[in-house]
Amino acid sequence: MKIELAENYGFCFGVKRAIKIAEENTNAATYGPLIHNSKEIARLDKDFKVGLVEDFQTFKPGDKAIVRTHGIVKDELAQLKENGIEVVDATCPFVTKPQEIAQEMSEKGYDVVIFGDESHPEIKGVKSYATHGATVVTSVEELHDLKFHERIALIAQTTRKVEDYMEIANYLIPRHKEVRIFNTICNATFENQEAVRKLSKKADVMIIIGGKNSSNTKQLFNISYENCPNSYHIEDENELESEWFLNKKHCGVTAGASTPDWIIQNVINSIEKSIN
Ligand code: SF4
Known part of the structure; x- marks a missing residue:
């Protein structure tokens, strides 16, 4: 069986940058998980003494707080600074x-x-x-009952699919005088999505590696599943099952934007072992 990695996969620019910032700021704590990968968070704790704080009230004056790639609420950022906490901003x-x-x-x-x-x-x-204030929607249907003024500014979560975003824009444009559409979808997500689309069309089994709560990994899985029903979303090599690869000729592998290379390599090694 051939094992092929997607042309683009894994860590994006923002996550690489955040991890570097964390490694350079030992004896600190991230406010919320820095990235959606529990294994990488554990590594930062063990090797760099960068812990994890879930409640920002826990920070004491003089502590060092690292703001995660996804950013935090404006008021909390202001409050951290007011409380004398050193803020290291790793927001992408x-x-x-x-x-x-x-x-x-x-x-x-x-x-x-x-x-x-x-x-x-x-x-x-x-x-x-x-x-x-702002209105947050996840689908066109949710817009049906909403009323807006004449001028709308449209923003997308960085991990959203372009096609879905265009549906929202297409609905709003004919109904309002002015719709300003900002393409805030991140290229890194887009590149990983394009690559999984291409690979899942030719593979007969697909392994998508990433945190179970990572939305960009879930998107990769959904795209893969459309083309290849034998698609599996795993966090690491321990979740692999050897029967997935029975009689398969071509295994595609990709990973979400928060998946470190060492986990991807472990998965590939395990797949190789299970087919030999
Ligand atoms: S996926 Fe894009 S927006 Fe999100 S952290 Fe990475 S580079 Fe930044």
Whole structure:
């Protein structure tokens, strides 16, 4: 059986940057998980003494708090600084951008509409920057009962599919005088998505590696599943099952944007062992 890695997979620019920042700031704690990968979080704790704090009230004056790639809510950031906590910002610049857009457009009087998951930390953060509030939707259907003013600013969660975002834009444009659409979908997500689309069309089994709560890994899985029903989302090599590879000729492998290379390599090694 041939094992093939997608042309683009794994860590994106933002995550590489955040991990480097964490490694350079030992004896600190990240506020919320830095990335959606529990194994990498454990490595940072063990090797670099970078812990994890879930409740920002736990930080004491003089502590060092690392803000995660997905960013945090504006008020909490202000409060951390007010409480005398040293803030090291590892928010990905591609997340800072929609935060800035939300604030600017809201202040200019636009109704801010965000296409994304309201419970996701990135969207909680972006929404908090819209001075006059924002509406978060996950589908066109949710827009049907909503009323907006004439001017709308549309922002997407960085991990969303372009096609889905276009559906939202197509619905809003004919119904409003002005719709400003910002392409805030991250290229890294897009590149990994294109690569999994291509690979899953030719593979007869697909392994998608990433945290179970990582939304970009779930997106990769969904795209893969459309083309290859034998698609499996795993966190690491321990979840592999040898029968997945029985009578298979071509195994495609990809990984979400928060999956470190060492986990990907472990998975490939295990697949190789299981087929020999
Ligand atoms: S997926 Fe994109 S937006 Fe998210 S951390 Fe990576 S580079 Fe930044």
